[in-house]
Amino acid sequence: MMSNSFLIDGAKKGRIERLEIPDPGLGEILIKIRASGVCTTDRRIFSGEIRVPTPVLGGHEIAGEIVELGPGVKGLSVGERVSVDSINRCGSCYFCRRGLDNLCINSRKQNKLEDVFMIAGGFSEYMVVERKKVFVGADDVRFVDLAMSEPLACCINSVGKAPLDVGDSALVVGGGTMGLLHAILLKNSGVTVVVSDPAEERRSIIEDNGIEAIAPERIAELASLQNEGNGFDAVFLTAPAIETLENSIGATRRGGTLVLYSSLHPDSNVGISWNAIHYSELSIVGTEGRKAADFRRAVSLISRGMVDLKSVVTKEIPIEELEEELLRSPSGSDQRTIVVF
Ligand SMILES: [Zn+2]
Ligand SMILES: [Zn+2]
Structure with missing residues (x-):
């Protein structure tokens, strides 16, 4: 053929x-x-x-x-x-x-x-x-x-990395295709979702799906509205932006989960506080394919x-x-x- x-x-x-x-x-x-x-x-x-x-x-x-x-x-x-x-x-x-x-x-x-x-x-x-x-x-x-x-299958694998339940809340960092698919899946599962993206056009696409979208500068503000001010149950990093990592850790509640969905090219070592993970029982997990x-x-x-x-x-x-x-x-x-x- x-x-x-x-x-x-x-x-x-x-x-x-x-x-x-x-x-x-x-x-x-x-x-x-x-x-x-x-x-x-x-x-x-x-x-x-x-x-x-x-x-x-x-x-x-x-x-x-x-x-x-x-x-x-x-x-x-x-x-x-x-x-x-x-x-x-x-x-x-x-x-x-x-x-x-x-x-x-x-x-x-x-x-x-x-x-x-x-x-x-x-x-x-x-x-x-x-x-x-x-x-x-x-x-x-x-x-x-x-x-x-x-x-979608990759996003299903990713969403499964965080032990979320109906009524929980999640932040999705990045409003590209993968961020949007994460948000749609989470919303379908009864999780309250907020997506952050610097691009207004992307935010409006997210909002067309009935999902709240914010500029990254507002992450801390939105985190303070979750779980009595303690942050999101889970945060998914779907964009390869190192500068969002610290913000994302700050936006995750004690005992919550941070999922690194995106890969990073070129790779980079990131400084993360040992004690921030230890004392808050933060889970940081990867997800591949x-x-x-x-x-x-x-x-x-x-x-x-x-x-x-x-x-x-x-x-x-x-x-x-x-x-x-x-x-x-x-x-x-x-x-x-x-x-x-
Ligand atoms: Zn692909
Ligand atoms: Zn094999």
Whole structure:
């Protein structure tokens, strides 16, 4: 099967190439991709901020329909709408067997299609994937929504890191796509959410979802309104801003949880008071990707329309416009751009 695919050759160099996608082998499925989200990771790879071997075929927020089942594939049908959990989970390393398959030590195993390095491979009309990476959505789910399964699954994993209950409160730092998805999930769970972001346009998108949005300067003020003045039960850092860390610790109540969702490029050591953590029983936790189980939950929520994604997907483009899109820096009102086929 020939497929138009977008390859990155190096920093700010991309091209569309006709690639030969092989027939699905034993236990594999051929998918016609219908929607592929443009993630910050893709932008960082294109800009050269994240260095990977090239040429590389990116795109890991993938929804499409099944066009062919390889030998031995059971329980799926041609035409079904699916989302692809594209990460490698080897199933045999210590972490996979321990139920922590998001921490699989073989997750970055290099996949290649002839001389092309594959980071998932969603920026392409077709792809072949293993059965275990495919999750079936509803018959009538929109492909652009289903493509948000991957980021939503990562946010489900993150939200689960804080022991929140109905009636609790949370601060989400950063009002980008990930911040918005965190806020939507938390609100759906009966948690009072406040999102902080310096950009007014982003705050208004958050507010359109019935969620309070504030400028970062107001974090302390809002924290003083939670839990009788003791701060938020949990704070999620979805933006890579070191300067927000101290503020965020100050906004978390005693015994509360601070979740570091965003990665930081370049990495940096951050000074945190030992005793601030000790005396206040503050939990600081990381969250990496998502487990396969989180992916299933994301597909289920999206399929049943339980997550309103209308302000998450703000732009749809054909693959011919992907290079131009990757050269742009998203502005305040931009959330997810989706390549549609
Ligand atoms: Zn992503
Ligand atoms: Zn593993």
